[in-house]
Amino acid sequence: MNYSVQIYFQKANTQRSLIQRWSMLFVVALLLISYPVDSFAQRGSKIRTVVIDPGHGGKDPGAVDKRSKEKDIVLDVALRTGNYIKQYLPDVKVIYTRTKDEFVELHRRAAIANQNNADVFISIHCNSVRASSVYGAETFVMGDHRSQANLEVAKLENAAILYEENADDEYGGFDPNSTAAYIALSLYQSEYKSQSIQLAQKIQEQFTTRVGRKDRSVQQAGFLVLYRTTMPSVLVELGFISNPSEKAFLLSEEGQVYMASAIYRAFKEFKLAYERENSLPPQLTDEQRAILAPDIPAEKTSTTKTPDPKPAKDKVIYRVQFLTSPRELASTDQRLKGISELFSYEHNGLHKYTSGAFETQQAAQRHQAALKQQGFKDAFVVAFYQSKRISNEEARKLTNP
Ligand SMILES: [Zn+2]
Incomplete structure (x- = not known):
């Protein structure tokens, strides 16, 4: 995330009166409470559509470093992930929120998933912090942040709306840098939380056991892009481009192939488990019924x-x-x-x-x-x-x- 943008907003913030900020918080709370928890899409017992969301793009570079930008790394990994799914799971329709270097608003990314009745939403990002010693991969689901570090990740990712022209209207004045705004987000309830956690766990398992990444495990925080989606949804942080060796890995073709195939495998496992669980009971004989009753x-x-x-x-x-x-x-x-x-x-x-x-x-x-x-x-x-x-x-x- 661009720090100069952040600092600009922090300055602007101090000029806002407390009343203004609380009234905005109220609006956001209302917005969140009234937001549909389920688009009631044509959702069934099979996973047919996945939306893959490469973070940032265009005028929003995401986390930046001298010779690398988050938006480029995540686009590459996202396209590779989608290609694996298309190739090996031909019954799944893959939809991207962007396939090139262009800016897409957060609310539009969620709308793409909702309008296409997606069964799974996967947002792909890279992390960055001041301390270059920090590294590892983590996967987020929408929820209440339990640590300052998780709140900071959400703040950085939500700050993408600072590039949006109409953010005040779209997000009810949500200020991605105000800690108070996240209290409202923590009220959010999703029908798909446990499924999102299952998918996140499978992704982390693949990252750590198959690619050997450091496990920063499944985390929760309030992400604007996730709170609007109405299906199991995760936000993947591939690693820290602020860590030199992790950055080199994420920039390498090998690293991108490994991370993409890990996400693909986790998605496949999730799909198989979901479809097993949700398949209709087989036709039973009267005898079998008697055993299984009631x-x-x-x-x-x-x-x-x-x-x-x-x-x-x-x-x-x-x-x-x-x-x-x-x-x-x-x-x-x-x-x-x-x-x-x-x-x-x-x-x-x-x-x-x-x-x-x-x-x-x-x-x-x-x-x-x-x-x-x-x-x-x-x-x-x-x-x-x-x-x-x-x-x-x-x-x-x-x-x-
Ligand atoms: Zn990001």
Whole structure:
């Protein structure tokens, strides 16, 4: 990241009044809370589309050094990764956010993934810090930063919006250098967090065991490019170009080939595991069913689907989704025990389970907190209209026309 840009913004910051900054934070918080957690794309049990996002580009060089720029290294690794996927996984469509040295706004990168109903989003970057002794590869998922170092990485990557013409409008005045702004980002809940972590772990495993990179492990922080995507999403930091030997490795063709093939292999493993997990149960004989009962319902049209407890036709109803399963769960399933106002719906072969039915998002959020206390850590609020799942954004438009 360009330090002069950063310093300019720090100066500008001190001139802003505290009230202005807090009101901006409020806007960002609202923006984040109302952002759809799921585009409800044509998502099914197979991974068909991956969006590969080479960081920075054009007027934004990313991390820079005398003879190297982050934007060039990551473009090379991204294109190689995509080529491996195209070559060895021909059933997967590869889409890049850029294929040449051009500037692409962060919100547009996420929009490319959402509009193409991507199943996986992989953003590729290089790191840079003042201390040249620091090195290693790490993979981020969207989440609450637990260390200053992780916050700094997010600040550097989010600072890409300082090159955008319309950043104030696009990100609700989000200031990538203000630590307070990241409090709002930490409120973010993603339906895909555990899947994102699984992919990130596979990437780190490949980097360390197959390429011999130092493992800086899976990390979390608030990245603008990740918070807008509605599918499993990771941000890879290949290594530090501020470290001389790591920089030499990342600039070499060998290094780029190794890193790209590591990401490809991790993606392939993730795809295979995901598809295994989400494949529909095989046709069973009555005997096999009897052995496996009660986990697998005897009939596809099983009666475990609880009727909508409050079938309000013309109102938005908020529920709290706490469980997703590739198989329909029996009503006696332990995980559904003691759940109030249980409601389930099916989407692309996945069965999703919710609890409660509320007319306001606030009431649903209170119920969400209670479910989290019960151990459903990934519980989140979903909206329905006329018995159909809608995005939170649509719900907001319907309730405040
Ligand atoms: Zn970057």
